[in-house]
Amino acid sequence: MTSPLPTLPAGPAANACCAPSAGLNPGLAAERIAGIAKALAEPVRVQILDVLRRSEEDVCQCELITLFDIGQPLLSHHMRKLVESGLVGVERRHRWAYYSIPTGALEELTSWLS
Numbered sequence: 001m002t003s004p005l006p007t008l009p010a011g012p013a014a015n016a017c018c019a020p021s022a023g024l025n026p027g028l029a030a031e032r033i034a035g036i037a038k039a040l041a042e043p044v045r046v047q048i049l050d051v052l053r054r055s056e057e058d059v060c061q062c063e064l065i066t067l068f069d070i071g072q073p074l075l076s077h078h079m080r081k082l083v084e085s086g087l088v089g090v091e092r093r094h095r096w097a098y099y100s101i102p103t104g105a106l107e108e109l110t111s112w113l114s
Helices: 012-018 030-039 043-054 061-068 072-085 107-113
Strands: 089-093 096-100
Touching: 030 072, 030 107, 043 061, 043 072, 043 096, 061 072, 061 096, 072 089, 072 096
Parallel strands: none
Antiparallel strands: 089 096
């Protein structure tokens, strides 16, 4: 024979264990942060961003192609995603594209993560 499970009384105290400790943040740019996270969903993009972050100068696409051993079309695809997310800036110099991280591009992400 089984005994019935104990029940908690109804009311505000009954839901206290399930209430979030912090409410929604109205200032959170959730769409923007989700877009950044989506852009960083590919490991090669995280690696590219790391190379750009550590570089003191703009990085030419020819250097990235050699460094990652990928073709130009695939590099262009990854770079387009990073540029569209606002994490990377691009400057065209003749037939080459040079990439860098714009000032403040990582601030929103790092402040949200901290």
